[in-house]
Structures are given as structure tokens and as C-alpha cells.
Amino acid sequence: MTNKNYLAVDLGATSGRTIVATYDGSKVEMRELTRFKNPMIPLGGHLFWDLPALYNEIVGALKKVADEQIPIESVGIDTWGCDFAFFGADGQLLGLPYCYRDPHTEGAIDRYMKMHDKRAVYESTGIQFMEFNSIFHLDTLRHNGCTALENADKILFIPDALIYMLTGKAICEYTVASTSQLLNPRTGDLDEELLRSIGLKRSQFGEMTQPGTVIGPLTPQLQDATGLKDVNIIAIAAHDTASAVASVPAKDADFAYLSCGTWSLMGIESPVPIITDESFRQNFTNEGGIDGTTRFLKNICGLWLLEQSRICPEFKDAPKDIVALSALCETTDFDSIINPDDPSFAHPASMTKAIRDYCIKTGQSEPKTPAEYVRCIFLSLAHRYKAIIEILESMSPVKIKCLHVIGGGSLNRYLMQYTADAIGRPVICGPTEGTALGNVLLQIKAQGMVKTLPEMRKIVSCSTELKEYLPKQ
Numbered sequence: 001m002t003n004k005n006y007l008a009v010d011l012g013a014t015s016g017r018t019i020v021a022t023y024d025g026s027k028v029e030m031r032e033l034t035r036f037k038n039p040m041i042p043l044g045g046h047l048f049w050d051l052p053a054l055y056n057e058i059v060g061a062l063k064k065v066a067d068e069q070i071p072i073e074s075v076g077i078d079t080w081g082c083d084f085a086f087f088g089a090d091g092q093l094l095g096l097p098y099c100y101r102d103p104h105t106e107g108a109i110d111r112y113m114k115m116h117d118k119r120a121v122y123e124s125t126g127i128q129f130m131e132f133n134s135i136f137h138l139d140t141l142r143h144n145g146c147t148a149l150e151n152a153d154k155i156l157f158i159p160d161a162l163i164y165m166l167t168g169k170a171i172c173e174y175t176v177a178s179t180s181q182l183l184n185p186r187t188g189d190l191d192e193e194l195l196r197s198i199g200l201k202r203s204q205f206g207e208m209t210q211p212g213t214v215i216g217p218l219t220p221q222l223q224d225a226t227g228l229k230d231v232n233i234i235a236i237a238a239h240d241t242a243s244a245v246a247s248v249p250a251k252d253a254d255f256a257y258l259s260c261g262t263w264s265l266m267g268i269e270s271p272v273p274i275i276t277d278e279s280f281r282q283n284f285t286n287e288g289g290i291d292g293t294t295r296f297l298k299n300i301c302g303l304w305l306l307e308q309s310r311i312c313p314e315f316k317d318a319p320k321d322i323v324a325l326s327a328l329c330e331t332t333d334f335d336s337i338i339n340p341d342d343p344s345f346a347h348p349a350s351m352t353k354a355i356r357d358y359c360i361k362t363g364q365s366e367p368k369t370p371a372e373y374v375r376c377i378f379l380s381l382a383h384r385y386k387a388i389i390e391i392l393e394s395m396s397p398v399k400i401k402c403l404h405v406i407g408g409g410s411l412n413r414y415l416m417q418y419t420a421d422a423i424g425r426p427v428i429c430g431p432t433e434g435t436a437l438g439n440v441l442l443q444i445k446a447q448g449m450v451k452t453l454p455e456m457r458k459i460v461s462c463s464t465e466l467k468e469y470l471p472k473q
Helices: 051-067 108-113 118-125 134-143 158-167 192-197 220-226 240-246 277-282 304-309 322-331 351-361 370-395 413-423 434-446 453-463
Strands: 004-011 015-023 028-037 041-043 046-048 072-078 084-087 154-157 171-173 207-209 213-217 232-235 255-260 263-270 285-288 294-301 402-406 427-429 467-469
Touching (some): 004 434, 028 051, 028 434, 051 072, 072 158, 084 134, 084 158, 118 277, 154 158, 154 171, 158 171, 158 232, 255 370, 263 370, 277 370, 304 351, 322 370, 322 413, 351 370, 370 413, 402 413, 413 427, 413 467
Parallel strands (some): 004 072, 072 232, 402 427
Antiparallel strands (some): 004 015, 041 046, 213 232, 255 263, 263 294
């Protein structure tokens, strides 16, 4: 077949990039086209995202595609979950979107639950309770009298907002909507009773759209601005973890996955939502997947612990290179363990102080050197992964034979070996660019060139070199 090119827009909570991918009928090759920062903007006591800047970066990438005369078939956009933008009846953006790390949602769950039954909310959504979930974020904005919310004709999740700005079509992509704690996985749509509980209507959101749906071409204005007239925007699995999990090169169903980056997201693929008393008690989540699957998973605070420690004074003289910094963990036998999901690590003023305070509070030795901090973080994450795998097995029919790790964290051989040792199972790493690859695979699927998830995963196996870690014990 003739090679076909696709543009993947992969937006993370610190940076973004655009990637040109080429599919030859058996494998995908990718190259980075542009890269840019996506900083949180502190303004007026809150944290915001610069959505117009992200839109402008996408437009700039489209212009570069045209300038380099790359014949692309389509464009897909993936981002983080939960956050959203408001648009007026005239289609204009009503202010910058709030960031999920804005501390104004502290106490939001308790405030909402004074008027509602927590178990009933979980029964309707199957989503774990986190204060930045869209339902609590929107309720907080309503409680605070947000004028943008009061005047919102459309409320669109971040990837849907960008699609709206690029095409003029308002959608509600299923996988990103599933992170909101507003979607009912049994009905496959936003839950109108929950929307009413925060003063909203279903009509304010776009049409529910499944991954792999062709949305349409760029607006006439953008066609003229970019020179691209026959390029469709595709609703891929817009939540970055959903795209990443689509790229897991699994050969059967007996696996768990770990999307390892700033966040660690560990789970299994289930044919149906798992909403039980035990999943409620353990605060597990059911998010939308590909081909009708459910991603039954747990959010774990991931390499955020290391990222935030590196900016503290204790790391002033530590190696700046992440590989050299990670290697310090092997120069010490420090063995204190923290719980990465303790609330004290969510957004502390000093991560190193938060780690020390936790160790002191739990009667353990406190780290003093960068090597001890790094080893503490890696051992703690591996210990947490072990606990979550055991809980996953207890609540699902899956017998977990191995752990597939995707994302940048899979390149950290120390963390991966510690994880294999802790869980007592093989750890298979790759692809590192899982999110972008999943994004492209959904675009290929939208063209009808593949039809099923196993077919997509066969392409992944042909496109990626995998690294396996075996437990030493």
C-alpha cells in the first residue's frame, strides 16, 4: 500500500508536541514535528491553561505540514482529563480554562456530599473520588459565582474545545468525558441527574462521540490560513491514558498496564464496568476505553514526586540529567517507604519536606541526600504498584501474568527493576511514545484500515522494541 501520513497532537500538563506518523500497512514510524511548553498560568489567585496558545501551536504545526508539503490524512488530539473550557452563544471562548491543580477545589468533595449520597454518585459513574474531578470543579465554580460558567452556552473538555475551535463542531468525546465523574458508563452518556445537581443541562455539552469518529474538516478560515483543505479532524481516544492503553502490545487479556509518567495509572481492561462495594471502598475508577472496553484502574501519584523534589534546595548539587540522577538510587541502601497517594504529596510547598515529614510521622528514617530521596521515591512507587495489582486481581476475573508499562517512565530501568522485584511478575516496557502511537492508531482505524483492538496491537508490536525486566527474587 502507499504510505499514509497522520498528525498526532499530544498535549500534556507541562508540555505539548505534534508528531508526524507514517503507516506503511504493517508498522508506524513517528517523528516529532514541533514541541512547546504548556505552563500553568498563575493569575488572580488561580491557575489557568492558555488554551488560545495551545490552539495557536496546533495551527502553527498545520502550517508547517503545508510548508513541508507533507500529505497528511487527518489530525487527532489527545490531552489530560477532567479540565474544560466555556464558550458563549456566539462561539467565543469565555476566559481561560481553570487548571485541575488549582487549590480552590480543596474540600469540594465534602461540600458536595453534604447534599448528596457518595455511594449513589459512585454507583452512577464508577469513578474514583478526586477533588479535581470535573463534577467537583464545576460545583466549586458555581459555588464561587464564576461568571464564565454562568454565561456558558457550551462546556467542552479540553480536546473537545480544541476540536471546536478548529472545526466549529461541538462534540463530547467518550473517553475524556468518562474522567469527569459525570458520565454513566451503563448508559454511555452524561448523567442528567448529576448535571442537575450542579445546575447544568445536557444541552450545554457536545454530542457524545466514540473514539475513531471523523468530525470533519478545518473551518474555512483555517483552511485559508494553513493551506490544508482536505484534512479531517478525528476524534481519537482523546484522554491521553485511553490512547496510551490502546498502544499496549498485549497478546491476551491476562495483563495489567501501567501508564508511567507524572501520574501513574495502573489498571486492567474489562469488558464491563466493575462497580461494586469493594471497588467503591478501594476508590477504583471505570474510564472509557476502546472497542467498548472499560479501563478499570487506579490513579497513583507518579514521578511527580521526583519532578517536584528536583526543584528543591536539597537537589541543588544533584545531577541534572535524569539518567544520572536515577542511578543514585543504587548508591544507598536507604529503605524508608512513603505512600505516594498521601494527600500531603498532592501540591506541597516543598516536596522534600513533605517526604521528610511523612517519614518522621511514620517512625522511619528521613532521607537527607538526593540518593536517599530518589531511592525512597522509586521503592515507594514499586511498593504501591504491588499493592494495587493485588487489589486489581481480587476484584476482577483477570489473572495478571505480567505488567505492561507504557510512557516515559518505562525508560527508567531502576524503577522498572524495583517494580518487577516488588510485584513478582515480568515487567514489559514499551512503547515509550504510547499516547502518540495510540492517537495515530485510532486515526488509522477511523479510515477503516484496521477494525479491532487486536489488529491495532499487532501494529504496535511491529513498530516498537520492547524491554523486559524479570524479578530477581
